[in-house]
Amino acid sequence: MKASNNRQKISILVLSLLLLMPFSHLSASAAVEELQPGLHTVPYKNAEYMVFLPLSFSPEKKYPLIVISYIYTGVKDIDPSEMMDSWSRVAEEREYVVVLPIVGGIDEKIIEWYRDLLKDVKARYSINRSHVLLTGFGDGAHFAYYLGTTIPEEFSAVSPVAGTLKGSWERRIYFKKSDRRPFLILSGAADSKVPSRAIQESAEKLKSQGYDVSYEELPGEGHTYSDTTVQKIADWFGNLAG
Secondary structure: OHHHHHHHHHHHHHHHHHHHHHHHHHHHHHHHHHOOOEEEEEEEOOEEEEEEEOOOOOOOOOEEEEEEEEEOOOOOOOOHHHHHHHHHHHHHHHOOEEEEEEEOOOOOOHHHHHHHHHHHHHHHOOEEEEEEEEEEEOHHHHHHHHHHHHOHHHOOEEEEEOOOOOOOOHHHOOOOOOOOOOEEEEEEOOOOOOOHHHHHHHHHHHHHOOOOEEEEEEOOOOOOOOHHHHHHHHHHHHHHHO
């Protein structure tokens, strides 16, 4: 009777392993696919992020990371795929990994969500943790101010474009006395939606809090996150990284 019970238990165990094998194979295949060069969309905790890996990508090497802060609030300043497209050309040349989390809004849990996401991304994509740039445009720029001042330890530099400190999350912004990261703040001279003066005021506010801030107004640029803008940020980030 005992031998019969043992055989039954073994049969159940073998059947369970056989049922799990196809799913394990699919999971492993998905993980391998994510590490292939190119652009991928990856589900993450009831949301998703876009990631670009250069052709040279190898888990044996460490890569600088570009994090694009993007918030969809019902009014689309720019399509996230356009930002990824602009950055992917620079990232291919300079061997960067680029990540754009797609977030639909802000709540009290967003900071922990971002912390967890960045921890996962840095481990999964072989990131050089001392070379992590945060950038954003419009509402994403406003959110970049928030992230860059609230959890500065996650980044090494911050570059908001066409956005200000003022906005929905202004009251949540906390200027830490340590871990202040350098900022490159950009505005378009022809931007009629977010005037340069308002962006300059944000730069001045950060400076008054002890931040190392560079501000630049781009001639002829409107309310846009152009290839010129991306190149300007990449040059600045490259100089910081040495």
